[in-house]
Amino acid sequence: MKYLSEYRDPKLVHAVLADIHKSVTRPWVIMEICGGQTHTILRHGLDQLLPPQIELVHGPGCPVCVTSLESIDKALAIASNTEVIFATYGDMLRVPGSERDLYSVRARGGDVRVVYSPLDAVRLAQENPQKQVVFFAIGFETTAPANCMSVLQARNLGLENYSILVSHVRVPPAMQAILSSPTNRVQAFLAAGHVCAVMGYWEYPPIAEKYRVPVVVTGFEPLDICVGILKAVRMLEAGSYKVENEYARVVTYAGNQHGQAIIKEVLMETDRNWRGIGMIPGSGWTLRPEYEKFDAEKRFRVESVRPSESPLCIAGQILQGLKKPNECQAFGKPCTPESPLGATMVSSEGACSAYYRYRKID
Ligand code: SF4
Numbered sequence: 001m002k003y004l005s006e007y008r009d010p011k012l013v014h015a016v017l018a019d020i021h022k023s024v025t026r027p028w029v030i031m032e033i034c035g036g037q038t039h040t041i042l043r044h045g046l047d048q049l050l051p052p053q054i055e056l057v058h059g060p061g062c063p064v065c066v067t068s069l070e071s072i073d074k075a076l077a078i079a080s081n082t083e084v085i086f087a088t089y090g091d092m093l094r095v096p097g098s099e100r101d102l103y104s105v106r107a108r109g110g111d112v113r114v115v116y117s118p119l120d121a122v123r124l125a126q127e128n129p130q131k132q133v134v135f136f137a138i139g140f141e142t143t144a145p146a147n148c149m150s151v152l153q154a155r156n157l158g159l160e161n162y163s164i165l166v167s168h169v170r171v172p173p174a175m176q177a178i179l180s181s182p183t184n185r186v187q188a189f190l191a192a193g194h195v196c197a198v199m200g201y202w203e204y205p206p207i208a209e210k211y212r213v214p215v216v217v218t219g220f221e222p223l224d225i226c227v228g229i230l231k232a233v234r235m236l237e238a239g240s241y242k243v244e245n246e247y248a249r250v251v252t253y254a255g256n257q258h259g260q261a262i263i264k265e266v267l268m269e270t271d272r273n274w275r276g277i278g279m280i281p282g283s284g285w286t287l288r289p290e291y292e293k294f295d296a297e298k299r300f301r302v303e304s305v306r307p308s309e310s311p312l313c314i315a316g317q318i319l320q321g322l323k324k325p326n327e328c329q330a331f332g333k334p335c336t337p338e339s340p341l342g343a344t345m346v347s348s349e350g351a352c353s354a355y356y357r358y359r360k361i362d
Helices: 010-023 035-043 069-079 090-094 102-107 118-127 144-157 171-180 193-199 205-211 222-238 257-266 289-294 296-300 315-319 351-359
Strands: 028-034 054-061 084-088 111-114 132-139 162-169 188-192 215-218 243-245 267-274 278-287
Touching (some): 010 222, 028 035, 028 171, 028 193, 028 222, 035 222, 054 222, 054 315, 069 084, 069 102, 069 132, 069 162, 084 090, 084 118, 090 111, 102 111, 118 144, 118 162, 132 296, 144 162, 144 257, 144 289, 162 267, 162 289, 162 296, 171 188, 171 205, 171 278, 188 193, 193 215, 193 257, 215 222, 257 267, 278 289, 315 351
Parallel strands (some): 028 054, 028 188, 084 132, 132 162, 188 215, 215 243
Antiparallel strands (some): 267 278
């Protein structure tokens, strides 16, 4: 398949790996931002094929993993309302809140439905005028345009029974929070290709400049990852800190401007709590006042939830590149995909789930 099979070609991957081996002279720590990239690295054992000087650490780019416990608890409270159909992506069902998850709400009679698009949730609202339909609008810049479209569509249809529980997060403030931390180890980033497909990469040069870190916009196939690492290593070795685009078959500098305009129309920046990490200023989006009537938090008045995290879970340190999943004392026992203590073990993009799937030694 064009644009796919050639990016999985072992000969090409090994040729780039050989270039990486030739290029590296010193230890470097590189963070891949996206959980999809983490899974590619673990699935293909790419980290084990790199020179020992290169350490890959896993970033916070898994939307399910970083959705705050507070937001999960709000979702659980709203989904428990008998007047509500709560629509969500399937990954969110098993993410543990302070005391339970959406599966257990459903088991107790809550009307929790899995949808594949926010527009499916709008259709549910049309088909069920006697119910309030709430869509759990989580994710990074990638999912924001479609979530905003659902609000615009609900407005255009005159729906009074549709709202979204917004927990959107943005990548650039998270990169800056990691780089500003006194414990930071990251020296270069592989930026998330799908986020950049929407947003472009015009937000990254000031970050690269300010913190003197190379950033490579990178895709998700093994060859993408290896080329991204090669570009990062070459810049690190040369002492340069530019933004390069490895994923040019999908990403342009300006990105999807129509998508960005829709986001700007419906959402505005806000401070946001990231699960395990804490509050990052300006790192989220929330609904603009003009669209307040579609805000599930306001409609259901659940602002005062006080969450509590499992004391064993170190997902926050993992998502900042400070620890690896197998350094968690709960990894594999008691924390497993069947009985997760943290969101990074649940999500198909979570680092703990990737280690459990591809690296667990019984
Ligand atoms: S293994 Fe489980 S408890 Fe440990 S960091 Fe990962 S999700 Fe949290």
